[in-house]
Amino acid sequence: MEQPHDTSPGAPVRSGIPEHGRVPRYYAVKAHLVALVDGLGEGGALPAERDLAVRYGVSRETLRQALRELVLEGRLRRQGRGTVVAGPKLEQPLSLSSYTEGVRRQGRRPGRTLIGLERLAAAGPLAAELDLPEGEGVWHMERVLLADDERIGLESTYVAVARVPRLDEEFDPDSSFYAFLRERPGLALGGAEERIETVLATPREALLVGTPPALPMLLLHRLSRDAGGRPLERVRTLYRGDRFSFTTRLDG
Amino acid sequence: MEQPHDTSPGAPVRSGIPEHGRVPRYYAVKAHLVALVDGLGEGGALPAERDLAVRYGVSRETLRQALRELVLEGRLRRQGRGTVVAGPKLEQPLSLSSYTEGVRRQGRRPGRTLIGLERLAAAGPLAAELDLPEGEGVWHMERVLLADDERIGLESTYVAVARVPRLDEEFDPDSSFYAFLRERPGLALGGAEERIETVLATPREALLVGTPPALPMLLLHRLSRDAGGRPLERVRTLYRGDRFSFTTRLDG
Numbered sequence: 001m002e003q004p005h006d007t008s009p010g011a012p013v014r015s016g017i018p019e020h021g022r023v024p025r026y027y028a029v030k031a032h033l034v035a036l037v038d039g040l041g042e043g044g045a046l047p048a049e050r051d052l053a054v055r056y057g058v059s060r061e062t063l064r065q066a067l068r069e070l071v072l073e074g075r076l077r078r079q080g081r082g083t084v085v086a087g088p089k090l091e092q093p094l095s096l097s098s099y100t101e102g103v104r105r106q107g108r109r110p111g112r113t114l115i116g117l118e119r120l121a122a123a124g125p126l127a128a129e130l131d132l133p134e135g136e137g138v139w140h141m142e143r144v145l146l147a148d149d150e151r152i153g154l155e156s157t158y159v160a161v162a163r164v165p166r167l168d169e170e171f172d173p174d175s176s177f178y179a180f181l182r183e184r185p186g187l188a189l190g191g192a193e194e195r196i197e198t199v200l201a202t203p204r205e206a207l208l209v210g211t212p213p214a215l216p217m218l219l220l221h222r223l224s225r226d227a228g229g230r231p232l233e234r235v236r237t238l239y240r241g242d243r244f245s246f247t248t249r250l251d252g
Numbered sequence: 253m254e255q256p257h258d259t260s261p262g263a264p265v266r267s268g269i270p271e272h273g274r275v276p277r278y279y280a281v282k283a284h285l286v287a288l289v290d291g292l293g294e295g296g297a298l299p300a301e302r303d304l305a306v307r308y309g310v311s312r313e314t315l316r317q318a319l320r321e322l323v324l325e326g327r328l329r330r331q332g333r334g335t336v337v338a339g340p341k342l343e344q345p346l347s348l349s350s351y352t353e354g355v356r357r358q359g360r361r362p363g364r365t366l367i368g369l370e371r372l373a374a375a376g377p378l379a380a381e382l383d384l385p386e387g388e389g390v391w392h393m394e395r396v397l398l399a400d401d402e403r404i405g406l407e408s409t410y411v412a413v414a415r416v417p418r419l420d421e422e423f424d425p426d427s428s429f430y431a432f433l434r435e436r437p438g439l440a441l442g443g444a445e446e447r448i449e450t451v452l453a454t455p456r457e458a459l460l461v462g463t464p465p466a467l468p469m470l471l472l473h474r475l476s477r478d479a480g481g482r483p484l485e486r487v488r489t490l491y492r493g494d495r496f497s498f499t500t501r502l503d504g
Binding site: 007008009010012013014015016017018019023024027069072073089091094095096120123124125126129140142156158188189190191192193194195196197198199200202203204205207213214216217218221227234236241244245246247248249250251252 | 259260261262264265266267268269270271275276279321324325341343346347348372375376377378381392394408410440441442443444445446447448449450451452454455456457459465466468469470473479486488493496497498499500501502503504
């Protein structure tokens with residue numbers, strides 16, 4: 001089978017095929033499927049698995065492994081009983097603005113579904129990060145993040161009860177928490193430190209976000225500070241790796 | 253089996269175990285292994301697979317699935333015939349400074365191994381991104397990135413031949429490209445746009461970086477501009493997802 005080569009600078013060099021050594025059979029099929037996907041364009045339906053297996057001369061199992069990777073990477077998505085070409089990943093700017101604003105800027109409708117709001121006693125790493133005495137009250141708010149009703153992430157926010165004592169009564173969980181903070185004296189955001197890594201979805205996360213288990217996710221840790229530099233909130237946001245990317249602009 | 257719960261704000265809520273529904277057997281074992289790993293600390297050796305399988309009352313295959321995920325996530329690494337607790341992920345600041353400077357700041361010794369330096373004719377997306385006429389000469393330099401002799405990434409740099417005509421003769425590929433540019437009039441970096449996503453390693457990339465195939469990687473796309481705002485280089489850097497994280501500081 002002659003291998004197609006994608007030569008755009010964003011694609012893997014030589015389409016990821018080693019100069020020497022053996023190419024796994026499923027991966028050779030995957031490179032062909034990538035070329036097919038590029039030709040079909042967003043929303044295009046893939047031929048039936050059986051027909052594709054015949055076309056590339058491989059078993060159904062080998063074909064499925066190639067499809068599975070393309071689904072994990074967000075190139076394809078399952079739709080009903082078929083498989084269609086997915087849209088491009090959302091591009092979320094790394095900035096102090098909220099999820100809400102980032103999604104709106106891309107012409108999508110942001111939403112959030114509350115999973116739970118609980119009061120914890122600060123302990124160990126949480127107390128240290130928020131600079132609170134051990135045992136101090138902390139809200140933990142967990143929400144599923146939506147874009148046009150599609151579940152795309154899961155967010156845990158930790159904030160001292162002393163900062164927002166009536167969060168449970170005053171805050172609508174399907175709204176922007178940063179807009180809520182901005183309206184309160186002394187709670188405007190002054191800055192934040194962020195760390196980005198990739199992790200696999202846990203079974204609980206996969207269930208809540210509706211993804212295949214062990215999908216690679218982008219995990220964003222954030223520690224926000226108020227204008228005076230005091231820690232304000234600790235956030236852990238998990239974004240679907242197949243639907244999200246982050247962008248940033250660096251200046252010299 | 254009683255489930256251990258990690259309550260730190262960086263960890264998955266309820267250690268990733270669903271409130272309702274079934275926990276996959278391998279994942280229950282994984283949650284126990286995470287607690288064991290935290291107790292052992294960096295470099296600590298895990299007991300033999302056979303003994304762990306007996307301890308948790310699961311098959312060797314189930315135990316191996318849990319170990320495999322922890323290796324993919326960078327919590328464990330293989331060492332000889334055993335498995336040891338891995339060190340924390342490297343933290344690379346998102347900034348205009350180079351890979352070299354980022355790695356040095358963490359007290360590690362940066363290195364690069366040249367895979368290839370070729371002259372291409374700019375076409376399609378590459379010509380558009382670098383704002384070059386079709387057919388114009390472009391260098392493509394591919395290097396494996398090292399930290400203390402450990403292979404941790406793979407970088408492709410695309411730059412117009414007209415900008416650095418004698419790159420092949422004047423540049424030492426085991427040195428910082430940005431330091432090289434800074435010494436040349438008109439080639440100092442003025443800014444860059446970056447995009448970060450997660451992808452799976454291709455067979456070629458896995459071979460070059462020495463990772464398991466299909467390891468989740470962090471992929472950083474960069475378009476750098478000179479002080480006048482003209483595109484200078486297009487870079488595609490793949491970092492091992494089990495060894496790398498990115499950090500950034502946001503100001504209000």
